[in-house]
Amino acid sequence: MEFATFADRAAAIEAEPADLEIIEHVRDLLEDAGGSEESSEPRTIEIVARFVQGRVFPAWDSTTLDIGPSACYAAIARAAGQNVDSDDVEDRLADVGEIGEVAASYEFGGQQGLDAFGAGNGSDDLTVREVYDDLVDLAATEGEGSEDRKIDILFGLFNQCSSDEARYLARLVLSEMRIGVGEGTVRDAIAAAFDVPEERVERALQVSNDYGEVAQVAREKGLEGLDAMDLEVGRPVQAMLAQAGTVTDALEEWEEVAVEWKYDGARIQLHHDPADNSSGGEIRVFSRNMEDVTDALPEVVEYAEETLEGPAILDGEVVAVDDAGEPLPFQEVLKRFRRKHDVEKAREDVAVRPVFFDCLHADGEDLLEEPLTTRHERLEGVLTDGEDRPEDVDGLSLLWLTDDPDEIESIDAEALESGHEGIMLKNPESTYSPGRRGKNWRKRKPDVETLDCVVTGAEWGEGRRATFLGTFELSVRNESTGELETVGKVATGITDEKLAELTELLEPHIAAEEGQEVEIEPAVVFEVGYEEIQSSPTYSSGYALRFPRFVAVRDDKETVDADTLERVERLQS
Numbered sequence: 001m002e003f004a005t006f007a008d009r010a011a012a013i014e015a016e017p018a019d020l021e022i023i024e025h026v027r028d029l030l031e032d033a034g035g036s037e038e039s040s041e042p043r044t045i046e047i048v049a050r051f052v053q054g055r056v057f058p059a060w061d062s063t064t065l066d067i068g069p070s071a072c073y074a075a076i077a078r079a080a081g082q083n084v085d086s087d088d089v090e091d092r093l094a095d096v097g098e099i100g101e102v103a104a105s106y107e108f109g110g111q112q113g114l115d116a117f118g119a120g121n122g123s124d125d126l127t128v129r130e131v132y133d134d135l136v137d138l139a140a141t142e143g144e145g146s147e148d149r150k151i152d153i154l155f156g157l158f159n160q161c162s163s164d165e166a167r168y169l170a171r172l173v174l175s176e177m178r179i180g181v182g183e184g185t186v187r188d189a190i191a192a193a194f195d196v197p198e199e200r201v202e203r204a205l206q207v208s209n210d211y212g213e214v215a216q217v218a219r220e221k222g223l224e225g226l227d228a229m230d231l232e233v234g235r236p237v238q239a240m241l242a243q244a245g246t247v248t249d250a251l252e253e254w255e256e257v258a259v260e261w262k263y264d265g266a267r268i269q270l271h272h273d274p275a276d277n278s279s280g281g282e283i284r285v286f287s288r289n290m291e292d293v294t295d296a297l298p299e300v301v302e303y304a305e306e307t308l309e310g311p312a313i314l315d316g317e318v319v320a321v322d323d324a325g326e327p328l329p330f331q332e333v334l335k336r337f338r339r340k341h342d343v344e345k346a347r348e349d350v351a352v353r354p355v356f357f358d359c360l361h362a363d364g365e366d367l368l369e370e371p372l373t374t375r376h377e378r379l380e381g382v383l384t385d386g387e388d389r390p391e392d393v394d395g396l397s398l399l400w401l402t403d404d405p406d407e408i409e410s411i412d413a414e415a416l417e418s419g420h421e422g423i424m425l426k427n428p429e430s431t432y433s434p435g436r437r438g439k440n441w442r443k444r445k446p447d448v449e450t451l452d453c454v455v456t457g458a459e460w461g462e463g464r465r466a467t468f469l470g471t472f473e474l475s476v477r478n479e480s481t482g483e484l485e486t487v488g489k490v491a492t493g494i495t496d497e498k499l500a501e502l503t504e505l506l507e508p509h510i511a512a513e514e515g516q517e518v519e520i521e522p523a524v525v526f527e528v529g530y531e532e533i534q535s536s537p538t539y540s541s542g543y544a545l546r547f548p549r550f551v552a553v554r555d556d557k558e559t560v561d562a563d564t565l566e567r568v569e570r571l572q573s
Ligand code: ATP
Pocket: 239, 241, 242, 243, 260, 261, 262, 263, 264, 265, 266, 267, 317, 357, 397, 424, 443
């Protein structure tokens, strides 16, 4: 396919406001992109399926052109002629605001180096493949003088371009294609072009993470070929993402909720392929954006070397830890995450450790279609030698299955107490959907508001906690009557250490006791978070806090400073 044809189509797509018509244009483009007799890899259809999204390489491939705007401006200026320099390009850019428009405003061709780089002005039938091949060369150019060499290559390309070709070449090079073609568009276009169902194209895209390959397979092998596509160890897939959500909704929608700690770190995907003898090695670590961050995270590599035997793809988080292994804030991970130089020195300053919560592939089997609980069992299998209890296994994120709100509260409190961000709520039945931010994974919404409540009662604990006060009754002030009115109880989820501290604080204020129940004279104010406030006959205020959770003791507040019933009423409405 000539690059001019691609540019024509891109221009038509850009001018088209309707999504359906855009899909048709992309479909035509894919259908026209070279016949199956083509021999060289990748096939033109693969290149076109990427170019149309503004990509040169597949999404899983971390290769970049590694060329900055100024080098691109220099190449455009050179191809545009002797009277043009980079300043001129930048001036025009300042005027029109978009590099494609600027590139299209010059006439190319006839510049020095023609012999080496071909005639100009779109006259010599530059092909999509030639553009691709040159961009691959450009990406591979490194070392001393590489910037000049890159400019040379680009100059050679621009020098062969017509206005329209130059417009889309410039945008492609600077990752600014922006013609309105998203991933869904290409998916639907592949389905339409080769008469295969969209959802099967989608599945193939999820496992391969490569629009080009999927287009090619759909054309050559149809549905059977698409269905046969699998995950490939060493090739990252997009991470499944989370929405914000509440415990209330999760419990209503699912019979049971899978609760996990939410680690405050950076997402990683670990690939382990014992059969891979390539120079890349058998262990690769990718970031959420599928960048290869293996070299920056030697602790993760060491962990994998010690722990993994068979082929596996694991999804998790890398967390910065202090000398005692306690988690450090997220900003500390960033210091390590993309570090390329002096990694050992950085490691001495801030150590990291991985925690894995999902397993996409184990021992030759893809697990994306398996329910979360099964994937988690496989994860345990991969990380343990079968003898350790899961809670003793380093690097394994625990999963609790429960329908008990109190248990969820206590997992949440424990997570916070251990220095983590809170909890994730997941649908135990859900499959793994790469790149999707669906309802099956929810990060618990942080409390929008907190209330400062007076502690007016408590209960003695049981068993191990018999000497601690727990389940604290919370009240707010009714300003018109001067009374304290109850709004709920914050029950569980506080560690023994914290309970001991709170018992010590409240014990002197015990006014009366009956069995385990204790009446507390108003003296101590708790700050509590909650999911929502409901009208309820259970408490004297007429309201109940849904999922209250202990945030802190407000030492700085007297009971007269606690929140009022009026505020509760206001917040509820
Ligand atoms: P966003 O995903 O919304 O762009 P973000 O990157 O800050 O924002 P959040 O949405 O806040 O992430 O939360 C999801 C992220 O939480 C995951 O991408 C992952 O990095 C992290 N995380 C920590 N623990 C878990 C867990 N147990 N399960 C899933 N994700 C977890």
